[in-house]
Amino acid sequence: MTLKGKVAVVTGGAKGIGRAVSIRLARDGAAVSVWDLDGAGADDTVNEIAKAGGRAIACAGDAASAGSIAGFVERTHAELGPITILVNNAGITGFIDFQQITEELWDRMMAINLKGPFLCTQAIIPDMLAAGWGRIVNISSSSAQGGAAMMAHYASSKGGVIGFTKALAIEYAARSITVNNVPPGFVDTPMLRGSPVGEHVEETAQASPMKRVGKPEDIAAACAYLVSDDAAYVTGQTISVNGGRYLV
16 A cells, blocks of 8 residues: 555644554655644654654644644645645543533533544545545544443544544545544553553453554554555445454
């Protein structure tokens, strides 16, 4: 698979899954625009790509802000070119009793996890329409598939991402733009390590069929396939990458 000549945007690319996706897409030939609130982390990702001979830029700011997104798109156009690959990865999580979720916490979760992908996609899809080719991958969550206690706001936001994926897939299928989502399950990221099970990751992984925690590179591999020409006839799909965790 080659992405030579393509320009990709990866939101939340400073660490974890977003960093792995950025590096993998660059390795496959894409020029990558790494978006993240963590400017230093985004720079680190770009430096890693550059060391391997790839092209990338870092855009520091809020990928859930229309103003920031407009600036990111303008800079990406100027330095890399039109964007035809988008991986909506940026997001937050939270663990709290349902009755303790405030309106402010709910709104913040929805703004970052659901409104962000909406704004980014709406800003970038004109490039895809102009090119007659596009790939969108939304990072959802296994929590939206199986439910998760203490995560009602998070699971709801990611469930919205799955619905958003299906709606866009139908709307743009005839225009050679595919839209799919990948719900990670128990992947070793800073987000997982900061969760209530963070101190017991290895022990918890032993309950899964593969007996190991997932790696960010596992998610990156799925994204690399979905944005490639090999996945030209795949759209509207939820490609679960969880080591069989939800089979048992």
